Amino acid sequence: MGWGLVAPALLWTAAFFVLPFAAMVALSFAHMEGREVVRGFDPGNYIRIFTDWTMLKALINSLEITVVVTVVSVVLAYPLAAIIAFRVPARWQRLALLLAVLPFWTSYVVRSYAWLLVLGQNGVVNKALLSLGLITEPLEIAATRTATVIGFVHFFVMLLTLTIYANLIQLSPNYARAAADLGAGRWQTFRHVILPLTLPGVVTGAFLTFVLCIGDYITPQILGGNAELTLPQLIMLQLGRSGNFPLASALSVVLMAVVTLAYFASSRWLRLDRV
Amino acid sequence: MAQISTLPLTAVALLAVASPSFAQELNALVWCDHTDPALIEPFEEKFGVTVNLKEYEGTAAGLAILEQSQPGDWDVLVIDAVDVGRAVEAGYLAELPADQLPTADFFPEVVMAENNTVDGKTYAVTEKFGYNTISFDKTKVDPADMEDMAALTSGKYDGRIGIYDYYLPVLGLVALGQGINTADITAENLPSLRDPLMALRAASKQVSDVVSAQTALATGEVDIVVGGGEWLTAVLAADNPNLDWTIPKQGGLRWAQSIGVVAGSTQPDLALEFVKYIVSPQGQARLATSSCYWGMPANAKTGDALTMEERAVLRWNEQTEYLQRAQLYPIPDAALDTAMQDLWTEMLNQ
Numbered sequence: 001m002g003w004g005l006v007a008p009a010l011l012w013t014a015a016f017f018v019l020p021f022a023a024m025v026a027l028s029f030a031h032m033e034g035r036e037v038v039r040g041f042d043p044g045n046y047i048r049i050f051t052d053w054t055m056l057k058a059l060i061n062s063l064e065i066t067v068v069v070t071v072v073s074v075v076l077a078y079p080l081a082a083i084i085a086f087r088v089p090a091r092w093q094r095l096a097l098l099l100a101v102l103p104f105w106t107s108y109v110v111r112s113y114a115w116l117l118v119l120g121q122n123g124v125v126n127k128a129l130l131s132l133g134l135i136t137e138p139l140e141i142a143a144t145r146t147a148t149v150i151g152f153v154h155f156f157v158m159l160l161t162l163t164i165y166a167n168l169i170q171l172s173p174n175y176a177r178a179a180a181d182l183g184a185g186r187w188q189t190f191r192h193v194i195l196p197l198t199l200p201g202v203v204t205g206a207f208l209t210f211v212l213c214i215g216d217y218i219t220p221q222i223l224g225g226n227a228e229l230t231l232p233q234l235i236m237l238q239l240g241r242s243g244n245f246p247l248a249s250a251l252s253v254v255l256m257a258v259v260t261l262a263y264f265a266s267s268r269w270l271r272l273d274r275v
Numbered sequence: 276m277a278q279i280s281t282l283p284l285t286a287v288a289l290l291a292v293a294s295p296s297f298a299q300e301l302n303a304l305v306w307c308d309h310t311d312p313a314l315i316e317p318f319e320e321k322f323g324v325t326v327n328l329k330e331y332e333g334t335a336a337g338l339a340i341l342e343q344s345q346p347g348d349w350d351v352l353v354i355d356a357v358d359v360g361r362a363v364e365a366g367y368l369a370e371l372p373a374d375q376l377p378t379a380d381f382f383p384e385v386v387m388a389e390n391n392t393v394d395g396k397t398y399a400v401t402e403k404f405g406y407n408t409i410s411f412d413k414t415k416v417d418p419a420d421m422e423d424m425a426a427l428t429s430g431k432y433d434g435r436i437g438i439y440d441y442y443l444p445v446l447g448l449v450a451l452g453q454g455i456n457t458a459d460i461t462a463e464n465l466p467s468l469r470d471p472l473m474a475l476r477a478a479s480k481q482v483s484d485v486v487s488a489q490t491a492l493a494t495g496e497v498d499i500v501v502g503g504g505e506w507l508t509a510v511l512a513a514d515n516p517n518l519d520w521t522i523p524k525q526g527g528l529r530w531a532q533s534i535g536v537v538a539g540s541t542q543p544d545l546a547l548e549f550v551k552y553i554v555s556p557q558g559q560a561r562l563a564t565s566s567c568y569w570g571m572p573a574n575a576k577t578g579d580a581l582t583m584e585e586r587a588v589l590r591w592n593e594q595t596e597y598l599q600r601a602q603l604y605p606i607p608d609a610a611l612d613t614a615m616q617d618l619w620t621e622m623l624n625q
Contacts, residue, residue: 034609035361054617054624061624113490120494140434142496143481225481225491226440229624241442242616243335 143225
C-alpha cells in the first residue's frame with residue numbers, strides 16, 4: 001500500500017530527473033569530431049574544464065557572484081522579515097508581505113532590462129546622485145558585476161524574506177521574555193536565542209538563493225553586459241552556438257556538483273519543509 | 276429547459292468555429308522578425324490557416340531542435356543563408372521548385388545560389404539581408420571617425436563601445452580591419468586576429484545581445500556598437516534620429532537569411548505558399564520592417580511597397596555601393612568554427 005502511494009512520485013522522478021541526468025552524465029563523456037557527437041568514455045571535457053583558464057574562471061566568477069549575492073541578500077532580508085514579523089501589526093502583515101514580493105509579479109527578463117535603465121549612465125541612480133551633487137561624473141554601474149549583484153539581490157531578498165519570515169513568525173514570544181528574565185539584553189537575546197532558532201529558515205533561503213543564483217544566465221548577460229562569463233553562460237554558449245552538447249553536459253554536471261556540495265555544507269541546518 | 280439543452284450544442288458550434296485545432300496549421304522554425312503579427316496575419320487570413328512560430332537563435336540551436344523533432348513536426352525553416360548547406364547536408368531541407376521563386380527580381384548579389392543551391396537543386400531562397408558594420412550616435416561620435424575601424428581602438432572612444440555578441444560578424448570585421456577578407460580566414464591566420472580582437476574588447480564597455488545593444492545605444496550607455504547596422508538602429512530611428520550606421524573604408528559584412536521548406540513536411544504545398552508569400556513584394560515589405568528588426572528585402576521589387584521614410588532608413592538608394600563594399604560572413608568548417616568560438620569565449624572572459 002505504501003509503495004503504491006509513493007510509486008507515482010518515484011516514477012515521475014525517475015522519468016524526469018534520474019534518467020535525463022544519467023543521459024547527461026553519459027553524454028558528458030562523449031566528444032565532438034567535427035560537428036558529430038562521438039559517444040564513449042572520454043574524460044577530456046572534465047580535464048578541459050579544470051585546465052582551461054577561461055572555463056575555470058567562469059566557474060570562479062559564478063561562485064564569487066553567488067556567494068556575494070547570498071550573503072548580501074541574507075543581511076538585507078533578515079531585518080526586513082523581522083520588521084514584518086515583530087513590528088508590523090498582525091492585520092497588516094499579509095499586506096506587508098504582499099508588497100515585499102510584489103516585484104515577483106513582473107517578468108524576470110523585463111525586470112532585468114528595467115534595472116539596466118535604472119543603473120545606466122543616464123539612469124535614475126546616476127541622475128539622482130548627480131542632482132544631489134554627490135558625484136560629478138556618472139558612475140559606471142550597468143554592464144558590470146555590481147549591476148549583476150544588484151539585480152540578483154533585488155530578486156532574492158524577496159525569496160529570503162519569505163523563508164525567514166515563516167521561521168520568525170513561528171517563534172513563541174516567550175523565548176525572548178525568558179531571555180529577558182534571565183538578564184539578557186536585546187543583542188544577547190538575538191545572538192543567543194532568536195538567531196539560532198531561525199537559522200534553519202535562513203539557511204534554507206540561502207541555499208535556495210545559492211541554487212537559483214548559480215544557475216542563472218539571464219541576469220549576468222543582461223545586467224553584466226557580458227563583462228565576464230559565468231558558468232551558465234558558458235553552458236548556453238556551448239548549447240546555442242557551438243552545438244557542443246558533450247561539453248555543455250560536462251559543465252552542467254560540474255554545476256550540479258557545486259550545488260550538491262552546497263547542499264551537504266548546509267544540510268545540518270537545512271529545513272526544506274519550511275519553505 | 277430548451278435553453279439548457281441548446282447550450283452544449285452552442286458551445287460545440289462555437290468551438291468548431293473558433294478553435295484553431297480545426298484549422299490547418301503550419302509550423303515554422305524562425306527568427307524573431309517572423310513573429311510580427313503584421314507579417315503573419317495576412318497569410319493566415321488568405322489561406323485560412325494558423326501559423327505556429329517558434330523562435331530560435333543561432334544555427335546550432337535551430338539544427339538541434341530539428342534533430343530532436345520527428346519528421347513532419349516542422350514545415351518551414353528560416354536559417355542563416357551561409358548555413359543552408361549544413362541544413363541540406365543534415366537532410367533537413369526539401370528541394371524547392373526554383374521556377375516558382377521570383378529570384379529574377381532579387382538584388383543579384385543576394386540570390387546567393389552558391390549557398391541556397393546544392394548539387395544544382397534549390398533548397399532555400401534568400402529573404403532578407405543587411406549589414407554588420409558600425410552603428411553609432413552621430414551627436415556623440417565624429418561620423419568621420421567611423422569611416423575607419425582604426426578609430427575604434429585609438430583610445431578616443433574607450434569605454435563607449437559595445438560589441439554585438441556574435442562571433443562570426445565581429446571576427447569578420449576584425450579580419451577586414453587587418454586586411455584579411457572574410458573568405459580567407461583560416462586556422463593559420465586566426466591567431467593574428469587575437470590581439471586586435473582583445474584590443475577592441477579592452478576599448479569596449481560591453482558585449483551584448485541585440486536588445487541589450489539597442490538599449491545601450493538608445494540610452495547613451497554606449498555611443499558605438501561594433502557589429503551593428505540598420506537592423507540594430509532602424510527600429511529606434513523614429514524615437515532617436517541621432518542613431519546612424521556606416522560601412523567603414525575597410526568594409527563591412529553582409530548578413531542574409533534564407534527560408535526553405537523542411538524535409539518531411541506533411542503539407543509541403545502550404546509551406547511553399549508561405550515561402551512564396553514571404554518573398555513576394557508585400558511579404559518582403561512587412562518582413563523588412565518587422566517590429567523585431569529591420570533589414571533589406573531580397574526582392575528588389577519591394578521598393579514600391581515601402582514608404583519613402585522606410586526606404587530612407589534602409590538606405591535603399593545606396594544598396595548598389597553597399598553591396599559592393601560588403602563581404603559575406605566567414606563560412607568556417609567545424610575545426611575553424613570551434614577555434615573561432617574558443618577565441619570569442621576567451622575574449623568574453625578577458
